[in-house]
Amino acid sequence: MTALAKLDVAALRKDFPILGRPVRGRPLVYLDNAATTQKPQCVLDAILDYYRNDNANIHRGVHELSERATEAYEGARERLRRFLNAAHAREIIFVRGATEGINLVAQSWGRLAVGPGDEIILSHLEHHSNIVPWQMLRDQRGAVLRVIPVLDNGELDLAAYERMLGPRTKIVAITHVSNALGTITPVRRIIQLARDWGAAVLVDGAQAAAHLPIDVRALDCDFYVLSGHKVYGPTGIGVLYGKQERLEAMPPYQGGGDMIESVSFERTTFNTLPYKFEAGTPHIAGAIGLRAAVDYLEQVGLEPVAAHEHELLDYATQALGQVPGLRILGTAREKAAVISFTLNGVHPHDVGTILDQQGIAVRTGHHCAQPVMERFGVAATTRASFALYNTREEIDALVAGLDKVRRIFER
Numbered sequence: 007m008t009a010l011a012k013l014d015v016a017a018l019r020k021d022f023p024i025l026g027r028p029v030r031g032r033p034l035v036y037l038d039n040a041a042t043t044q045k046p047q048c049v050l051d052a053i054l055d056y057y058r059n060d061n062a063n064i065h066r067g068v069h070e071l072s073e074r075a076t077e078a079y080e081g082a083r084e085r086l087r088r089f090l091n092a093a094h095a096r097e098i099i100f101v102r103g104a105t106e107g108i109n110l111v112a113q114s115w116g117r118l119a120v121g122p123g124d125e126i127i128l129s130h131l132e133h134h135s136n137i138v139p140w141q142m143l144r145d146q147r148g149a150v151l152r153v154i155p156v157l158d159n160g161e162l163d164l165a166a167y168e169r170m171l172g173p174r175t176k177i178v179a180i181t182h183v184s185n186a187l188g189t190i191t192p193v194r195r196i197i198q199l200a201r202d203w204g205a206a207v208l209v210d211g212a213q214a215a216a217h218l219p220i221d222v223r224a225l226d227c228d229f230y231v232l233s234g235h236k237v238y239g240p241t242g243i244g245v246l247y248g249k250q251e252r253l254e255a256m257p258p259y260q261g262g263g264d265m266i267e268s269v270s271f272e273r274t275t276f277n278t279l280p281y282k283f284e285a286g287t288p289h290i291a292g293a294i295g296l297r298a299a300v301d302y303l304e305q306v307g308l309e310p311v312a313a314h315e316h317e318l319l320d321y322a323t324q325a326l327g328q329v330p331g332l333r334i335l336g337t338a339r340e341k342a343a344v345i346s347f348t349l350n351g352v353h354p355h356d357v358g359t360i361l362d363q364q365g366i367a368v369r370t371g372h373h374c375a376q377p378v379m380e381r382f383g384v385a386a387t388t389r390a391s392f393a394l395y396n397t398r399e400e401i402d403a404l405v406a407g408l409d410k411v412r413r414i415f416e417r
């Protein structure tokens with residue numbers, strides 16, 4: 007085995023202009039990467055270059071700019087196909103983000119495939135985006151939601167999952183990485199088990215795509231969703247991967263331009279994949295920016311990124327473990343670079359506000375994952391989440407910041 011190249015973090019940081027910006031008169035310590043990552047210059051350049059040189063609507067014009075814009079947009083699709091190792095570019099649907107991807111599957115696939123009494127399996131770890139669309143489907147179709155329990159360390163109770171599966175299971179919708187606890191779920195195993203019952207599987211990869219190499223064919227999932235803004239790309243763009251045979255069988259999600267083959271008042275016929283699911287003018291610049299982002303991420307290397315983030319996670323777990331009164335939620339054996347914690351006697355919003363005064367950005371609240379907060383008996387936590395550009399010094403700054411929080415509250 008070859009040794010992993012270590013990241014030159016100091017050099018990489020220079021790729022992200024915003025990291026040089028002071029916040030509240032201090033150097034920015036950005037530890038809110040699970041909410042959204044910062045953008046490297048190459049992503050900003052790709053977006054600007056598109057608007058400055060190629061801007062036109064796609065798939066419609068025969069003029070030079072429209073052809074260039076179409077080529078760039080479809081090139082981005084092919085690049086995302088490669089990023090996820092999908093078999094065909096037509097299996098890559100551009101959407102606004104993970105949320106829209108899940109809603110699309112719930113409403114298009116779900117309304118067709120799920121009937122009264124059918125079961126939808128989720129886990130207790132899920133983000134609201136992977137709960138609410140299924141509840142809406144449940145209510146429309148008279149289906150039943152079943153929830154895989156979470157163990158005290160933040161791992162899923164796989165034995166309970168196995169018992170839950172059955173002939174009524176129509177879909178298992180599961181997160182790849184928990185945004186609130188950082189747990190990496192055993193998606194491969196979850197998918198294999200679902201296959202035994204012929205159930206479809208959707209994987210919510212919003213928190214995974216920037217940290218783990220993803221291979222949808224090796225996973226053998228039916229659907230995989232991700233958000234561009236969490237993989238160093240722009241907001242408002244994301245990907246729904248779907249197996250061709252699933253997507254072919256699904257009705258359109260939204261109607262409008264580009265998703266049709268022909269329209270009359272009597273009858274409309276729909277376009278082929280992937281256009282059937284991309285009604286209206288899409289986020290062309292977003293797709294181009296996302297392509298630049300995955301180019302960047304793969305050039306840096308997902309494996310060294312994962313190794314670096316893991317090192318930060320170990321360091322932070324150790325350092326935060328020394329802070330009196332601090333409790334870490336989520337200690338799964340397989341964890342991504344997310345640390346959620348509470349500090350005795352201090353509300354997370356106060357922790358976040360005092361850290362912000364020191365230029366340290368963390369997220370506080372329920373992280374759009376209220377059920378898992380409830381499972382651990384808290385209403386909210388403070389969450390630090392790391393990216394390829396974070397350093398040990400920034401974790402030291404977080405620990406020093408927390409000392410200050412404690413001193414203020416001890417007074």
Ligand code: C6P
Pocket residue numbers: 040041042102103104105106133135136181183184185186210212213233369373374
């Ligand atoms: N989590 C966080 O701070 P959108 O908003 O569509 O880009 O992503 C939704 C989403 C879906 N699944 C998971 C596991 C997520 O973490 C998120 C977004 C952000 O944790 C914002 S709440």
